[in-house]
Amino acid sequence: MLRRFKWFIAGFNQQKTAKPKGDAKLLPLPKEYNSSARNRKSMFEAVHEVAIYIHRFHNLDLFQQGWYQIKITMRWEDSEYASLVGTPSRVVQYDAPVLGSDDVLGVWKIDDMDHSFSSQPFRIRYARQDILLSVMIAFNLSLGRIEGPITSAVILKFELLYAPVLENGSNMQDSPDVSPAAVHEFRIPSKALLGLHSYCPVHFDAFHSVLVDTSVHIALLKGGVHAMKKPSRSSSKINEEPASDKYDKENQVLLVKAFLKSRATLLQELQNLSKAINETVDLSGLTSQHDEAKFLRVSAEVGMETSNDDLQVPNSTSGSSSDYICSLQKDELYRLFHSLGDQNLYLWSTFLKFHRAHKTKILDYLRNSWAVDRRSEWSIWMVYSKVEMPQQPTRNEFDDSYHRLRAKVPVHRKITEDPSQAAAMRAELHRRSIAQMRINNRSIQDLHIFGDPSRIPIIIIERVVNAPLRSPSGNSYFRNIDPKDTKTILPEVDSSLTSNNQKGRILKIAVFVHGFQGHHLDLRLVRNQWLLIDPKVEFLMSEVNEDKTSEDFREMGLRLAQEVIAFVKKKMDKASRSGTLKNVKLSFVGHSIGNVIVRTALAESIMEPYHRYLHTYVSVSGPHLGYLYSSNSLFNSGLWLLKKLKNTRCIHQLTFTDDVDLENTFLYKLSKQKTLESFKSIILLSSPQDGYVPYHSARIEQCQSSSGDYSKKGKIFHEMLNNCLDQMRAPSSEQRMFMRCDVNFDTTLQGRNLNTIIGRAAHIEFLETDIFAKFIMWSFPELFR
Template sequence: MFRKFGLFAGLNQTKRLLDVQQPNHHLPMLDAVHEVAIYIHRFHNLDLFEQGWYRIKVTMRWEDSDTDDSYPGIPARVVQYEAPEVGADNLCRVWIIDDTDNSFSTPPFRIRYARQDVFLCIMVSFYLSFGGDEGKAVILKFELLRTSTPDIGPELQSSLDACAASVHEYRIPPKALLGLHSYCPVYFDSFHAVVVDTSIHISLLKPGYHTPRPKVSSYTSDSWASEGKAYEDNVESNKAMFIKALISAHDILLEDLRRISKGINQAIDLTGITFKPAVTKSPNDTSPAHAKIIDDEAPLQLSNSMQVSAEKAEHYINHISKDSFQPLPWDDILNTFQSVGNQLLYLWNTFLKFHRENKTKIMDFLQNSWANDRRTEWSIWMVYSKVEMPHQYMSNGVERTSLYRSMHGRSSSTTRRLINDPVQTAIMRAELHRRGIAQMRINNRSLQDMYIFGDPLRVPIIIVERLENMYRSASVNSYLIPSEEKAIHIVENGSRAIKMSENSPQRNEHVLRVVVFVHGFEGHHLDLRLVRNQWLLIDPKIQVLMSKTNEDKTYGDFREMGLLLAQEVISFLKRKMDKASRSGKLKDVKLSFVGHSIGNLILRTALAESIMEPYLRYLHTYVSISGPHLGYMYSSNSIFNSGLWLLKKIKGTQCIHQLTFTDDHDLENTFIYNLSKMKTLANFKNVILLSSPQDGYVPYHSARIELCPAASSDFSKQGKVFLDMLNNCLDQLRTHSDHRVVLRCDINFETSSYGRGFNTLIGRAAHIEFLECDIFVRFIMWSFPELFR
């Protein structure tokens, strides 16, 4: 059964949530419900592949239960808290509640172009039956529905069936069901790149209590008495659970009101609210309860009836705190239940009114809090460390070997083999961390994204190394903190960093921010769209160039590809700068680059072109995704090396000759050796090198720009040339600036899902995973948002 309602219509239905058979007694039953208010603010289209009419469907269920007795969430009311643009032809006027699955669907809206915003501004409130103390969690499910007939106008869209295009789920832990106020970004899959700005507000409320109706029964008097005794024992054991849960929900809601009020610098009117007495108060203390206040300025006055109820609540709390099983009079229990429940309900309604008056400020505050919390939550899969920037490597073999060992630590007889193989060392380190995650019990009061928390062991492990010079001041040490101090320090400094960024004078000035994405060998200009989408979420005002100029030319000479890219970038920059200058507000330009595979060599070649020299002072952040910066001189993948040999022999691919140093008989005249001499990395304020030990397409040391065991023991001219290239690149990464950041990020994918196919054997699976997985991108970007703004 469908129920459709107009744009400004309201719904306030009353349903009995616990649809179960109860024994036939006149003893009142205590009830409680979780109210889950979902504010669906904005639908932002990053990159949907198809135009048409879309809608968002929302359902709720108990975790691990899809049966009828799971008591799913029931839509209780809908509020259009802000009117969309009148007369807009991209929004239907009807939303739907479906009684068959207790779902809510937003009005259909039309998507016509990328980066389009649709402001839905609608709130749906679900009721969930009280889950008790067994620790049940709730799955909040968002479905992206698309109409198969997009040409029909908005007046008929609500009557058409829509198919599910994508799904995203969040898990609401048991602790969060007692109280939560959180921003909740809803992402869908890479083929439906959108983000739905929502916020979730939850509290446990008292709907009332009821007395089961008497029925004609066939029980004997003995069985009736036995059942009645068991029923009363069950009621007695559950009433303490209800009262304690309501008290906890009261405390959480009050604390969240304080936090939000302080965060948006807006006072909340709590006049007339009475607060429960403290649970820890001594049972022998007969002094009256005192009111708590949100601003700590003046106490609230309690009426006589409220004061009596508060004292009875205190008496019952002290009674159950002593684990006494002696039943209390039902009048006292019900008065306590009513007192605490009424206070909680009043607080909840006060919040809803406060939200209506400050909805934009509250959304911004929750969104900033969510961004800061990502650093702590995602640190589960991230390992942070600080390492000293390597010194100049010497050509002498003895000195070279000793430096390599000092960099990786002294080896014992049992670990020397692993230390001499950095790839295996990185894999083992990540595997040990993954085993630690398997033993964790993640039990917090935050929403859990099921795309990540659905199977935590399949999430990539990221080992982040900050390269620092010895002379670097302590002011920048906040980027990477030891594990035991990391969580607290990151939250504090992260919050401070975001506030400084928002209060910066340049925030109100026009700063042109451009990010150029360069694909790899035989790549497509949309290969890096997942990185682009995350960057757009962090900084929606960036101008994006997905380079197309070399899309069909990656078999050629790097010099030619670099020149074409330089011309493409300059043309794009000039258009954007001219447009900004006409408004007279252009203050600065920040130019960032992201490259995948050989795209990193193409973009570095472009930066070495003379026509790019005027723009080098604008360079900001450089993200290298598995880039072969040192070529394939010491590639250990024999299968892949055979493929490179075939490409050179059969197709005569020039860039492969350059990658393997066969483009000239003299190694010191080869392309990559000469590229290392050019200051292509020196002008970036931030350099991030992403690598993976599972990537067999790019040598591990080449992506990380570091020494490898084979080079450390090679005393030939080839070893000397490699060391020269390495030193040239490291010289560009060294800096005397206190604000420059150089990171090595080691991405360790969970490879059990790859199987034993040919792609896994040759190392291609992990190389392509950089383009098809966006979890590691989220982790890095939201852990270091300062580098991408």
């Protein structure tokens, strides 16, 4: 069995890289090439070198302690090139493991059997643990004897290997129980194989929540040259090239054009990196000024201003660029190929040295560029719109409309279309359009998302623009406030926290609250995405109401308020001891009835001093308006059973049966409390597929059934709605971001079962997937920092 291992020794931390060959000019022909022998055919060879830099392994939320290892392989996506696999060619260990550390033991290795690279094993002991790896692995993707660029994409595969800690303390390489725990694959488009520098974060899956800080760097380099046998001279036209020779030349032209594009890309990217990190890169050995002008002229003549997918076989009618490249003789084409190959090798070697000297700065720049690009890339699954907050009628206006209706003079139109059905149809039409879409760009594609784009949730984002406050005659708590005094409504931040505007720490805290019969880790996937955006945020996964969510909301809200206050004081004291505390940003995320608990806690008098710190509020399918209008008969039957058999207090409050007078019910009174007005950003997540929470209740908007209901029930509902919306119209919300986000999951793979029929599947999907949170958070990162 042919098996070869390359072992890393701590003192040996690099391998030699190829040296640049001086001024990469048009070189003389090699001796074995005879320019007068027109019947000799040369074969051009090229290789893609893909360098993967692994900076660190950051454990967010692995469930098991033990030994872990990262395994990397690479292959062509098309089965036609299955025999041409990526082969590890060299490994450069930038930094040796810290001496005396027992978190990283053993050595990295290369396995020739499956052409894989495996990092050194490292031990994970606790959450948010960092393991610095600082290793660069280069894979060669040889084109073999294929005389032209391959249009296939490349699949880059990361595997997370796991082994338990043995009782004798042995490391992973001695363990017989090593097994693959998770896989994350990426697609590198053929365009990117000509030259790329990109951040490539590896997250694995929801059950193995980690971040592997990785970047990918690619260059097209020159391979060997092999002379072929002389072709037959039986042709009557000796000066005419055989058909096969002409076909070879066309592919060689394609390869030369690819090298020209690769050279331009590598040079531009290297200059961009140098400028971005403010570090000078030495390119003095690239070409002389005369030769650089020559390359620019050749590049322009072969159409370098076009996109990367214009590498087409030239023909006699395709214009001046193809005429020029086709007019080159074999020896000229051959010299150009080798000259470009040397140019690319020089640029690639220069980059590798530059990267090693400034690895952290380059990684930070690429990470920031990646974050900026996410919004445009993920907009495929996101639909944006902007609407004005509707002006709802007050109770007096409602009574007037009722009397006018009896006089046959209606004043407002009834909603004739079910909003949830309209939203679901809109999402489905968008999903169908994605299925017909051809995604063609240079970015590395995460196959968790791009593997099957039609299965990804569709998110309809509705930015709500604040309407002016209703007139003082309306039922608004701002009726007695002079407009000149509106700036004093939001309490000022404590002067001790703003003594120095330039210095001091901003303490950021996010509180996560579970729903009915939930667990404090239910929202862990949302929390993990938040941590990726802002690693410095302090989070509280509320536990005080676990196993107590059947009680009165007032009791649950008080317990949460006390828990939050204790946590905030603890973190403020700690931050103050370590330096100046500039400000505090307090955010909340709630799921299902956890949102009602959050609002109840904010209504507590002990929480009022902390309203000044409120920052972002994310409501994940929260029944803010209760179940006064609920059309899910199956779910309503379940609520009825909970009330009758278990006398669940919070269910009575949600269904407005906690008091015979609707004006004395809990939710109606809660709507009058100022629980939302101090938040700088409010995001309401809903799903038309969620049958557990009424669609309008999660979105805090008018529903179809209430629009024509002029009974007391209708009046109470509209007052509750106005009370909530008034808080978002508050003068303090001048810079507030208020969004409604419809998340439409693909439930086709779940089939038709009880969960999908009663709407539970979508309600729980919010907790079992993080793609929707990833899309929203990375599209609006300023709301979570």
